Amino acid sequence: MSDATSPGPDRKAQIDAFARRHRFKWWEALPWLLAIGAFFIFEPYRALGAQIFATVLFALSLDLIMGYAGILTLGHSAFFGVGAYVCGVLSVHGMGDPLLGLLAAALGAALVGFASGAIVLRTSGLTLLMQTLVVAALLQELANKAHSITGGSDGLLGMKITPVLGVFRFDLFGTTAYVYSLAVLFIGWLVARNIVESPFGRSLTGIRENVNRMHAIGAPVDRRKLIVYTISAAMAGVAGALIAQTTSLVGLDSLGIERSGDLLIMLIIGGPGKLYGAFIGAPLYMIARDRFSEINPVYWYFWIGLFMVFIVVFARGGVLGMIERWRERGRR
């Protein structure tokens, strides 16, 4: 250990290092390069690719509240589903413009996020977990009952999505879907990244690490949580709308808590609170499920369960946590 009492000549170096943490690093280009490469290499899988991108965006939205602000939820599918239904129902009624659909989905989900957040965020821990679950279950039941609008358990019928920007039609090969989803994910990532690097985003980590201290330094904790919850809901709504648009399908399962559970697993595999966990966990999970389900879908949750035990015992912090530990060791 160095001499703790000397101010140290490295004051400037330390402050520089600290102040420059938000700058782009070379490896942050990797996901995008990979996505562009995969477009050409895995041509038959473009439709799956589009779904993966939307799911990454969904996981990214969860990371904002769970990984950064420490808000535990099992009801995030509520916002995904609201987004999917909003843009789906609009398209049934002749408003099938994709971008308009995304915007409406974001607004609708944000509204539901704000309203439900204002109630459930007063609690924490298990109570919060239960309440978020209840919100998702309630919305699912509502969608089920509103058969005339949503199609109930039959799913929404007659979605008509018009070409993106009036030019790019959604084709059977998923080419438009791939590029479109990737572009939306890119924007979502820019937004999320900007938030977590902002003073607001940093204060979220404070809330996660020690909420008592946040109160003691005069932070409006409840307001911060509600703001990020609303933003996250909007983002989840966009993810839901993306999948609805690119598959032309919306069903009750889009609101289901199984989806929330899957999402949680993806984020834990990738590593929460580091922004890129979503980019690792979601593709891993979805590609693995795609492969395994060809063999035997029944065993999927068995393997996933086993894998989760492995992560919790041996790889805390998910894949990113492991990478970080390797780098730490390399430095010593």
Next chain:
Amino acid sequence: MSGLALETRALSKAFGALAVSQDINFKLEAGARHALIGPNGAGKTTFVNLVTGVFAPTSGRIFLGDEDVTTMPQARRVKRGLVRTFQISALFRKLTVLENVTLTISEREGVANDLFRPAGARRALIEEAYSLLEPLGLAAEALRPVSELAYGRQRMVEIAMALALKPKVLLLDEPAAGVPTTESATLVDMIEKLPKDIAVLFIEHDMELVFRVAKRITVLVQGAVLVEGTPAQIAGDPRVREVYLGERKHT
């Protein structure tokens, strides 16, 4: 102006049947160096929690300056300059030392509501945070996560975060607890060097520190004020010897 930084009138708190604070009338003068002492479980920390707004009192009133803050939310009292430290360090453990203090300054300045500009762009705040670490001997560890620091060092971060808020009234809950004797000199030095206009109330078990720093002492026993006075009066008070100083000899 009453010349008081802080005042409580008949402040009481009960947890169910357990009366933890009983009818506490307390005055903290502007610029005070005031010690609150008492045996374990006397209700000292509870008093801090009441005054800062962590707990709502069962009855009684709290004044900050001339303002009645009894029902004011915790965050707003902080904005009025009422700042506390924790007896058991309450830090952002996974974040670096510099981040802990920078977050605090961001809250003080109200910039923590900003969603747009990167945090690193506000260099002046970071410089200020770093400057707070230097006299406390924390500069070399500025970029290490708090969780990797020895507990004694964490106590120093605790102090740094309180100072980062530029307090007008500072409540220190056993600042020296867990600080090794080799470092407690820095701490005492730090407390003594605090600007004169800050009113300081500190809870402490270390009598040497109490008598060295305090101009006034309040003794709390079983949730009630037993006696208040100058260090000389307290040292000479037979009741204090009996319930407190006497008891300390066993430990």
